[in-house]
Amino acid sequence: MVDVAKYFMNFLRDESCGKCFTCRKGTQRMWEILDDVSRGRGNGEQLGLLQELAEVVKDTTMCGLGQTASNPVLSTLRYFRHEFEEHIHKRTCRAGVCKELVGAPCQTACPVGTEAWRYVAHIARGELEEAYRVIREANPFPSVCARVCHHPCEERCRAGTVSGQAIAIRALKRYVTDRIDPFSYKPVRMRKVTKSSPAVAIVGAGPAGLTCAHYLSLMGYRVTIFEAEQRAGGMMLSAIPAYRLPREVLEKEIASLLSKDIAIKYGVALGRDITIDGLFRDGYKAIFLALGAHKSRRLGVEGEDAEGVFSSIQYLRSFNLEEKQQARGRVGVIGGGNSAVDAARVALRQRDVRSVTIFYRRTREEMPAFAEEVDAAVQEGVRLETLVSPLQILTRKGRVAGLRLIRNVLGDVDATGRRRPVPVPGSEYDCELDSIIVAISEGSDVDSVAVASGQKIETTPQETVKVDPDTLCTNVPGVFAGGDVARGPNTVVDAIADGKRAATMIDRYVRGEQLQQPPEVRLPRVYVPPVQVSEEIAAARRVETPRAAVEWRKRGFAEVEMSLTPEEAAREASRCLRCDLEFVQRPEARA
């Protein structure tokens, strides 16, 4: 929106006839301020000045041009003031258009700030070790993210916004991580761990907890992780199915992060076995809560406690950790998120399952699950029943017999920006089912957190721990929280980002430094020489990620997505528009 206002002002300062001083100079000055804001040089006072100036310009000019000139500024300030404030205080442009704040969009879009442009450039040059180093420096879970990341980088990729053919960044990452051993990377140790090093406790060995532990140990802390399960991995292990993330890949990656400075205690749950006060008493200087969100929301309809009704988290966990095959016969999955699709695809691969149907209350376009996952599920034979809401779970002798549904139409747009489903009276119908999996969002077990502390930790109505989004602090000093327990159910890469941030914040906290520090724009800094690109490659389309044949993949839990061939990878990487080159100089040019 800042850019929209700036665009209009740029146009108007040319178009103003120049007679009225306020119109001529006012539009120039407004443009100047907007330009400062869009370059991250603005300050809070400038917004007030901008508003004041815009109102005076509107008031004091003679013709319609001047009187309406300020409208773009005034209305963006009125409805999108937070965007202006973000530009000024956080130095981010959420639309990804202000060049000086965005740099390479792929890098800025990445929650952990991976220099995607840089490793793509290295792949184009065939330098795989270099590429791996770039990936691993930003992200301790490259192989995991190469498979399950929701790739915000590709959403923002300029090649995609220009021609709709974004670079397949995740597939390229996969190509690199499949060929480089995670143990080959030796992270830089900033401080040595000794007996007297400060101790930090982390609750939960999921992506957030493990990332935090890894970085803290590099910064010279003794870290203890408390994990309720018997294995490390959190949701990556208990919820993400093996066909998306093979277990040996995950285990290897986790093993590469652990060191003798990180102790993991399995089977220890917060609230049950340990408390926050107890941890402080045991000498831990800081605590990072990364419990995740393992509590499924309930549907709130009749018959929900019948035999054969599972929550998706419980269902996936019992299969992934205990190899129980709970679903059988005709399976219905209620919900449209990723855990619904995962549960449906897992159910499809189970022995006693005849058919799987996903019931979702809006249309396919509104489903929060990743589109490619939905596509894959449909290819494998999952039926998609949209615009229906469950009314009642029908039971026979305490066991699921079916589901009573009502059809919806889409109504007005709600607060989430999606159209609200409105039930059509009289359109109820029944559907016979043998198992039902409920996958309608998850919450955290916040009660265990609140109870486990003398000073009550604040929580939100969404069943998350309340944190400052910038510093991840809770209301209790020394207690930090991140990942799903703070954000609600979210992606792996966001959890990793939280873990990374928590490590920095805990380090600052223990050393007694200011937690909040001025934001820094990460612009590309390293020069990677571009490769010669033939016209044929420049015009090439996005590479299709190879997938296993549908018939074959339905039979088991082998990985569905495959790695690119070296030729495909080099070609795809060469398509990159190299947004970074605008910001870096060749070494010889700098001299």
Add this chain to the structure above:
Amino acid sequence: MVNLTINGLPVQFEEGTTLLEAARFMGFPIPTLCYLEGLSPYGACRLCVVEIGEGPQAKLVTSCTYPVQEGLKVRTASSRVLRARKMVIELLLASCPQSKVIQDLASKYEVRQQRFKQEYEDCILCGLCVRMCAEQMVGKAIGFRGRGERRSIGTPFDIRSKECRLCGGCMYVCPACQLRCTYTEPEKAICGGCANLSPPCVEKEQFDDMMCYMDPCVACEITK
């Protein structure tokens, strides 16, 4: 005769009188920059704005160009007017801080800060010189060119116009260059020819951005 109220005071003026003339006649001060008695009103500087009308219909107009109207209610110093005026002065100050006229305005209207990027423009495009040349000197040697940011004053094709008689009227009325030309100490004056018609005959090279349309300078006859 037209009946109207200015700041609540019922007054009567002849048709065709402008609000500025009426208000000043009644003793209400209104600052101006592009207005000069004897030249046609222009309405460019927006300093002389006054509020007319009532309720949601109330609006700001330039008093120098607005004629008196039957039943009109005029406020020359409402908060809306003062706010606009202050902002205009602040903008002027940001563009042309060296002008004595603008400095005086700023101090008179208590503009104590200037929050924009400082510029040192030679010209605020008030158009006094253009009107002076056309109306009083009947020369029409200079005029406006371009629009928006690139609007400027000059002779056609930037060559000396045949119409220009080097009368110096343009320099005489200029609110922006007064200080430049005469400076505070006459000895240090850039040229001063236009103001006091006594040539200090300085070295011309030092003053490459001299504010003078007269070429050569009428007083010192130095060619730019």
